[in-house]
Amino acid sequence: MVSAGARSKNLKLGELLVTYQLITRKQLEEARRLQDQSGERLGSVLVGLDYISVDALLDSLGKQYGRPTVDLFKTDIAPKFLDLIPLEKMKKYRAIPYAISGQRISLAMVEPNDLAAAKELQFILGMAMELHVAPAFQIMAALALREKMQGGPTRAITGQQILQVCTGKVRAANLEAPDIEELFSLLLQEDASDLLLVAGAPPSIKKNNEIRRLSSSFLTPQQVKVYAQKLMSEGQLKRFIQEKELDYALTIPELGRFRINVYRQRNSLSIAVRPIIDEIPSPEKLRLPPWLADIAMKSQGLILLTGPTGHGKTTTLAAMVDIINSRCKKNIITIEDPIEYLHRHKSSNVNQREVGVDTDSFQVGLRHVLREAPDVIVIGEMRDPQSFAIALQAADTGHLVLSCLHANNAILAISRIIDVFPPEQQRQIRVQMADNFLLVLNQRLVARKDGKGRVLAYEKLTNSYRVRNLIREGKEHQIRSLMQQSMEDFESIDLSLARLCIEGTITTEAAMYYCQDEVFFNDLLRKGRGLLQQNTALR
Template identity: 50%
Template sequence: MLTVLLSWKGQDLHLSAGAIPSIRVDNEIRRLNLPVLKPAEVEQMIYAILTPEQRRAFQENLELDFAFSLHGVGRFRCNLYRQRNSIAFTARHVSEQVPSAADLGIPDFLHDFGLKNQGLILITGPNGHGKSTTLAWLVDAINRDRRANIITIEDPVEFTHRHKNSNVNQREVGTDTLSFADGLRHIFRQNPDVIVIGELRDYASISIALTAAETGHLVLGTLHSLNATAAVDRIVDSFPANQQPQIRAQLAESLLLVFSQRLLKRANGSGRVLAWEKMATSLRVRNAIREGKAHQLRGMMQANVDELVSIDWTLADMVAAGKVKYEEAVKFADNLTYLNELLKVRGAFK
C-alpha cells in the first residue's frame, strides 16, 4: 500500500479498522480496490513495523509519532492512534531530497529571511499543506549558504540533512530527547546559531523559542493557524492572561516573518501548487502586535504594502496565469470581494 501511495503521487495513506484502505491525493480521499480491514489485520500490519520500544510507547500513551523507512520504496512519517477500541494508522511520504524552490513555488524573499542572524520565522497553515517541506527547504538553504551550527528538534525527523557549509544536528523527540520542551531547555548549551522546532505546540516550547529569538539566535518553526495574522493570536493565547502583555512585547521585537501557505489543486489536475501570504516585521506590524491589534493587519493587507501580502494576491496571480481554476481559488480566499477585484485588474474575472 505504501508503494501505491507513491505511484498515485498521494500525500497520505489511511488505515482504519472497518474501513477500506484509502489514500489522500491532491487533498481528496480515494479508496483502494481492497476489502474492508478487520481490527486484527490492522494491528498485525502495523505492529510488524514497530520496534519493541515503539510498541511499549504506544501501549502507554495510546498514540505514537514515528518515522519508517521501506527499502527500495522510501521514508514515511507515521502516526498511530486508537479509535473505537482499535488501531488506526496514517503514513505520509517524505522525499529523500529536499525539493528546489522552483519546484515548491517558494518566493525569493523567504531565502533572504533565512540568512538573518536573529529573530523568529514561522511557517503556518493547516495540516497537509506542506509546512514541513517548506521548513526543510529553508534549513537546506541555510545549510548551503551560511556557516552555522543548526540544531533541529523534530517529531519525528522527516528530511535528513547532510552537513554542507553548516553543521546540522537533528534531534528526534522520543529518541534523542524526551520532548520538545526538554530538548529546548538544554539547547543553549549546544551553541546553536539556528534553532529549528518542528512544531510549536505548547506554552513551554513557544516561551523558549521567543527567548532564543531575542538572545541572538535565528529560530524557525511551524505552527497551525488559519492565516499569518492569526499566528500572533495563537502564540499569545497559549500564555496565561497576566503574561500576555509581556509576550506581545517579546513577539513584536523578535518576529521576522510569518509565511502562511496553502496547497491548491493545479488547473490541469496534476499535483498541487503553493499559494502564500506574508506578514514581515515593520514598525506598523510591531506596533500592532505590541498593542494587541494584530487583527487590524488583515485590513492593511489590502493596501498592497511590501511587508503585508494577502493570500488573495497570490491566488489572483495563479488564476490569471492559468495555474489554478477560479473555483479552487475561492475555497482558500480570505476575502472573496478583494479576490474578485484583483482578478478584474488582471483581466481574469469572469
C-alpha cells in the first residue's frame, strides 16, 4: 500500500495543491497560463495571485520533495554563512546557507533533490549539509541582496529585507491593476510612444525605443481582458472575436486620441496603445529635409515611406499630406487603418476613410478609389499584391500616390514590391516601378545624445536615369554599391547617421545600431571629423 507521503512526492506541485484542495483546477490553469507568460515558478505565481499563502506553499513543497522547509521571510542570515559559498555557485544552484546545527550546515534550496548540485556544494563547504526547500522567489530575493554587497563588506540579510524585495515582485500581484485611464495619463505625462499591456508582466511604456516597466503588479490574463473590454465598443468586440485582432482609434475626453491594437497571444489578450497627436508637426519640427516638400508637390508618381514600426512613418506621411493640403488645390483621398492624424480642409479637400468604419478593407477601398475623382491617393500601409497593383496603376494613370511600407532600407522596398507578384508579372511591375516611383524615404528615429527624445536619420532613393535602368534590368541590388558616394539620386542612411554624429546630435554607438555598412560609415565619420577640425583651425 502506497502512503500519502509517497504519493505526494510523485505529484507535481500544481496537481498536489489541487489534490489537497488548496486551489481549484481553474485557478491552476490560470496560474499555469500566467507562468508561461512571466517565466516565474508556479509556486511564486500562486502566491502572487493570492491563491495560496506562503505557509501553504511551504507545506506543499515539503510534501513534494520530502524535505524540511524554511521560510526565509522569518529567517535572518548571518554574514559568516553568506561567505561560505561563492555567489556564482549560489546563483547557479539557487541555494543559500543560512544556519548551522552541530556539525551540519543548513542549506536552503529551490531544488534540494538535485544530487549533482548537492555533491558540488558539499565539496565547496567541506562539511555535512542538511538540505531544506524554500520558495524560489525567497531564494532569488536573498541572492539579489547578497549580490548588492559585492565589492563591500558582507552584512547580514534579514527576513524583513527579503520580504521587502518580494513585495514589489511576487507578492505585489494580488494588488488591483491600475485604472486604464491612469495608465493613459501616465503614457502622456512620460511623453512615451506606446503603452503595452501584456499578461505576465507589469504595464510597460516604450520610450526612445526602449521598454520601461511601471512600478505595478504583473497583469493577469483576466485583467488584460477587462482592459480590452473597456476600450472596445460592442461592434468592435464582435469584430475582434471574429478576427482575433483589431486596430482602431479611440478618443478619450480630456486625454485625446489613441491608436489601439488588441490581439491574442498564448491564449490571452495583449494591448498596444499609441497616442495620436492632434496637431500635425511641421517639417521643420520633424527635421525633414527641405527637398521633401518639392517632391510632395509633384502631380503624379509614387512616394514610399519605409522603415520599422515606431520610427515615424505615419507622422512624416501626415506632414507631407499637410504640405499638399496647404499649398495645392487638390482632392485628396486617404485610406487608413485607423485614422491617426485628422486633417482639416485647407486649400485642398481631404477625404479620410477608415478601414472598418468607412470601407470594409484596404482592398475594397482601393478598388473604388479611382472613381472618387482623386488627385492624391494616400494609402496608410501597403500590405498585399492588390494594394501594390492599384497603387502602381494609379501612379501610372496620372495620380500622386503616397504610402507606407515595412522595409529595412530603400532598395529592399523596391525589391519587396516586385517580389510580391508572380514571376510572370514581375517584368511588367519592374517597368511600372521604374517609370512611376518618385521617392523611397527610409527613416529611423535615433536617440539623441542629450537624452531629449529622438532625431530623424534617413535614406533616400529618387528616380534618376541610372536608378530607372537598374530597376528595369533587375539590378536594384547594385544601387547601394554603385551609388554610395552620390547624393543626387541615392543617399545612404550611413551618411545621414554620420552627419548627426559629427554635429554631436547622436552618439556613435547609437548610430552603429542603425548603420547599413560599418566600413563606409566609419570612413564617412573619419573624413567628416577631419574636415570639421580643419575648418575649426582656419577660424
